[in-house]
Amino acid sequence: MSQGRIVRIANGQGFWGDSVDAPVRLIEEGPLDYLTLDYLAEVTMSIMQKQRRRNPDRGYATDFVEMIRRTLPTLRAKHIRVVANAGGVNPTACRKALFEVAKEAGATGLKIGTVQGDDILDRLDELRGQGVPFENLDDGKPFSEIQDRVLSANVYIQTRPLAEALRQGADILVTGRATDPGLVLAPLIAEFGWGPEQYDLLAAGTVGGHIVECGAQCTGGNFSRWWEVEGWDRLGYPVLEFGEDGRFVVTKHDGTGGLVSVDTVGEQLMYEMGNPNRYITPDCVVDFTSIQLEQEAKDRVRVSGIKGGEATDTYKVSISYLEGYKAIGQLTVSGPDPVAKARVCAEALWGRLKQAGYTYEKTSTEFLGVDSCHGEIIDVPRRVNEVVLRVGVKDPSKKAVDRFGKELAPLVTSGPPGVTGFAGGRPKATEVLGYWPTLIPKHLVQPEVHVEEVS
Amino acid sequence: MKKIPLYAMAHGRSGDKGDGSNVGVMAYDQRGYEIMKEWLTTDRVKQHFGSIVRGGVDRYEMPNILGLNFILHDSLGGGGSESLKNDAQGKTHAMALLRIEIEVPDDYDPPKVGTDGALAPSGELTPAGS
Numbered sequence: 001m002s003q004g005r006i007v008r009i010a011n012g013q014g015f016w017g018d019s020v021d022a023p024v025r026l027i028e029e030g031p032l033d034y035l036t037l038d039y040l041a042e043v044t045m046s047i048m049q050k051q052r053r054r055n056p057d058r059g060y061a062t063d064f065v066e067m068i069r070r071t072l073p074t075l076r077a078k079h080i081r082v083v084a085n086a087g088g089v090n091p092t093a094c095r096k097a098l099f100e101v102a103k104e105a106g107a108t109g110l111k112i113g114t115v116q117g118d119d120i121l122d123r124l125d126e127l128r129g130q131g132v133p134f135e136n137l138d139d140g141k142p143f144s145e146i147q148d149r150v151l152s153a154n155v156y157i158q159t160r161p162l163a164e165a166l167r168q169g170a171d172i173l174v175t176g177r178a179t180d181p182g183l184v185l186a187p188l189i190a191e192f193g194w195g196p197e198q199y200d201l202l203a204a205g206t207v208g209g210h211i212v213e214c215g216a217q218c219t220g221g222n223f224s225r226w227w228e229v230e231g232w233d234r235l236g237y238p239v240l241e242f243g244e245d246g247r248f249v250v251t252k253h254d255g256t257g258g259l260v261s262v263d264t265v266g267e268q269l270m271y272e273m274g275n276p277n278r279y280i281t282p283d284c285v286v287d288f289t290s291i292q293l294e295q296e297a298k299d300r301v302r303v304s305g306i307k308g309g310e311a312t313d314t315y316k317v318s319i320s321y322l323e324g325y326k327a328i329g330q331l332t333v334s335g336p337d338p339v340a341k342a343r344v345c346a347e348a349l350w351g352r353l354k355q356a357g358y359t360y361e362k363t364s365t366e367f368l369g370v371d372s373c374h375g376e377i378i379d380v381p382r383r384v385n386e387v388v389l390r391v392g393v394k395d396p397s398k399k400a401v402d403r404f405g406k407e408l409a410p411l412v413t414s415g416p417p418g419v420t421g422f423a424g425g426r427p428k429a430t431e432v433l434g435y436w437p438t439l440i441p442k443h444l445v446q447p448e449v450h451v452e453e454v455s
Numbered sequence: 456m457k458k459i460p461l462y463a464m465a466h467g468r469s470g471d472k473g474d475g476s477n478v479g480v481m482a483y484d485q486r487g488y489e490i491m492k493e494w495l496t497t498d499r500v501k502q503h504f505g506s507i508v509r510g511g512v513d514r515y516e517m518p519n520i521l522g523l524n525f526i527l528h529d530s531l532g533g534g535g536s537e538s539l540k541n542d543a544q545g546k547t548h549a550m551a552l553l554r555i556e557i558e559v560p561d562d563y564d565p566p567k568v569g570t571d572g573a574l575a576p577s578g579e580l581t582p583a584g585s
Contacts, residue, residue, distance in 0.1 A: 042535060043535060043536050138473055217468075222468060223466075224462075224466035224467060224468070224549070224553065225466060225568065227576050263466060263481070263568075266481050266520045266522065267466060267467065267468040267479065267481065268468070269479075269517075269520060269522075270467075270468060270477070270479025270481070270517070270520075270522055270524055271468050271470050271477075271479065272470045272471070272472060272477060273477055273479060273515075273524050274472060274477065274515075274526065275515055276515050276517050276524055277515070288517065289516075289517050289518065289519050290519065291519055291520070292519060293520060305519075323536075323537060326536075326537075326539060328539060362532075362533070362539060363539070364532065364539035364540060366540070366541050368541060372540075372541040372542065373541065373542050373547040373550075373551070374507075374547065374550070374551045374554070375504075375505055375506055375507045376505050376506065377503060377504065377505065377507075377551050377554060378554060390541055392539035393539070394533075394537065394539055431536075432536050432537050433535065433536045433537075434535070434537065435473075435534060435535045437473075
């Protein structure tokens with residue numbers, strides 16, 4: 001690594017629902033310049049749209065505001081800046097909530113930034129009028145198939161506007177649907193002044209972001225040789241130490257649990273990977289086969305050699321739509337002969353629903369403890385002590401799905417003996433959200449940067 | 456030739472990719488990577504997964520990290536929130552692939568890895584006959 005300045009960037013949230021203490025620990029336990037937090041997944045955006053429809057002040061990751069409330073004094077004392085896609089579909093409301101928290105804490109002078117413009121739900125008709133077809137990127141299906149059922153539409157915007165907000169001094173930066181790796185790349189562009197055509201550097205920042213975007217998955221979480229990982233109860237979240245030349249080290253804070261090795265980082269490099277030669281982001285195209293990993297010291301992996309190329313002229317758009325309803329329920333069946341009894345339960349369930357006049361677009365019957373994960377890959381043990389019967393349905397009819405939910409409990413008294421574990425009431429129909437990936441020409445989306453000081 | 460579990464010579468991770476999953480496996484040494492590259496074809500992977508993978512299988516090579524990346528199409532019972540499966544995101548597919556018995560030359564012994572070279576606490580992964 002070069003002898004120049006090092007920028008330390010950590011990620012304390014891999015998804016909405018990740019550890020609430022991880023970001024707090026990162027702030028308190030070690031040196032840090034930037035803390036990134038990734039709250040968004042495809043499904044999250046449509047859930048947030050629904051929340052906003054019910055309440056115009058919602059539609060963002062409320063956990064984030066709580067986290068800031070908890071940590072603001074320490075963040076300010078240690079000069080740690082925060083970059084989070086917590087804005088969801090309503091960054092304005094998120095900013096408003098942050099301002100209230102900052103004022104309560106007397107954080108005069110704190111600068112809060114937002115980047116918006118990714119949410120194109122209200123622009124879909126206008127954009128189609130301008131000739132954007134929004135056909136499905138995976139199977140080429142026409143947008144007309146889902147146009148009446150759309151719930152959310154968000155563009156994965158490029159990272160440069162995020163960096164601009166940081167250059168304007170944002171201490172806390174909130175975005176909507178920026179890319180996950182962009183949360184890490186943004187501070188690097190801002191700190192080192194990397195240009196829009198310095199593709200190897202942009203690629204390096206993107207790879208750094210990719211490695212940490214799932215939180216502890218590069219520090220021992222989900223590692224194949226799990227028995228070598230120590231300190232699961234105080235697992236360290238990842239910290240990147242970046243140099244201006246784009247080389248960096250993946251590590252974690254001293255005294256935390258977990259493991260950072262060529263193997264733990266390597267596994268995460270391949271996570272959710274498609275074609276490794278062309279990893280496309282709005283900022284560049286990364287060649288993941290160029291990445292070199294080296295164990296520099298215990299819990300320190302050096303990453304170098306990264307090559308990137310020119311970005312494409314389109315942005316990816318993530319559209320979600322209502323795809324019907326589903327319900328899932330389960331029962332536990334004890335031995336003797338748990339599997340045989342569970343099969344009788346399943347047959348009774350489906351038979352009774354059929355007699356009542358209900359059929360479904362899709363059904364599922366699984367035997368947890370026997371074959372739900374690996375199917376017939378591994379021999380089914382000749383004897384298991386108990387099995388969980390897991391059943392589910394999906395259908396356009398909410399009524400039919402709710403009817404399924406009423407047929408499960410009766411099996412406890414009207415099925416074979418030793419059936420239990422019916423907890424939590426009848427499974428209710430929940431919305432199934434379809435995911436529609438598509439593209440839009442970049443010039444049709446103009447992200448807006450807004451930075452404001454707390455007075 | 457002899458057969459060993461892939462888990463004895465490689466490690467891996469999986470996750471969802473639309474209505475399919477991706478499984479990345481990494482060999483522990485260069486020779487293991489060459490053996491894996493030769494033997495672990497898309498046909499063998501497709502066959503191993505049986506009814507779990509309803510679509511085709513694609514494979515990409517990552518020689519820089521001794522890795523092979525497999526895309527298992529239509530392996531989640533519908534993607535995203537549509538799936539009714541317990542493993543709706545293919546999180547366990549890497550463990551499933553690492554359970555395949557791979558054919559290796561008699562003189563190939565995978566390197567000892569980790570702290571004491573142990574394969575797994577259960578002994579489940581110890582190659583037959585060793």
